[in-house]
Amino acid sequence: MDDLAHERVLRAGRRQRGRDGVRIERVQSGTTVQKYSGDFKPGGPCAQARPHRRNDRHVYRGKHCRAPYAIADPTGRALRDAGVERVGLLGTRYTMEQTFYTGRLREQYLLDTLVPDEAGRDDVHRIIYDELCHGIVREESRATYQRMIDDLAARGAQAVIPGCTEITLLIKPEEASLPVFDTTSLHAQAAVEWAAHD
Structure with a gap:
């Protein structure tokens, strides 16, 4: 927050x-x-x-x-209100791989949640901890996240969740190819x- x-x-x-x-x-x-x-x-x-x-x-x-x-409830409600059924999720490795977030979206809001592949999850996690948590914002990291979002869109995601506070330092809504549902703000x-x- x-x-x-x-x-x-x-x-x-x-x-x-x-x-x-x-x-x-x-x-x-x-x-x-x-x-x-x-x-x-x-x-x-x-x-x-x-x-x-x-x-x-x-x-x-x-x-x-x-x-x-x-934590997933405000975002889940906003996504369902917007008519989203399949959403991409970027966050720390724990957020993307454990079920406290994705499971909640599935069970309570009937949302199909997509995450990057293993190499992509490693990149997303590394950029958060090695760069964003230290206030480092790199254009090449922005491009990496944009590619991740494009890949999620190609797999059918209708929106993307920046599931970590620091991600919004890197990706603004106008810089993403999908609608952004900022879990921190929600x-x-x-x-x-x-x-x-x-």
């Missing part, structure tokens, strides 16, 4: 904060919504509101604070809506 989206989540929380901070009442553990006994205070367990992957759901920093949906928007919900 970028700093602007992070600040939006915090502002949404501050709008509701009473004298003792915002009481978080909609926290999900697995599929059961539970009440969380802590308060949403600056510096408190949920105050950082930065998502991190853990198994098949995104969790916010803090021992007990979790978003009430899986997740941030859903988090703001959840935080602002009464």
Whole structure:
């Protein structure tokens, strides 16, 4: 989540904060919504509101604070609303190869998810960790990602998900041959809506 989206989540929380901070009442553990006994205070367990992957759901920093949906849900809903049935996914090796994301899209949204071949997955993963995570943006890496997206389109993908925050440093929607569904932006928007919900 970028700093602007992070600040939006915090502002949404501050709008509701009473004298003792915002009481978080909609926290999900697995599929059961539970009440969380802590308060949403600056510096408190949920105050950082930065998502991190853990198994098949995104969790916010803090021992007990979790978003009430899986990371793939906002993107899955947006894709189905757009009429997409087959989507390409770029991300870290774990995101592309494990089922916490692709399985969720398939089971909950009936989406067929395509990923690059093994060599392509290696390139996508390497560029994320060796370049983008260090603020390095190379034209040849952009061209590599564009080729990956073209290949996914040739295999029938109707859209592409940049399933890692850093990918949007490299590929903008106007630079891709497929519609781009930015999972970070969609997740941030859903988090703001959840935080602002009464």
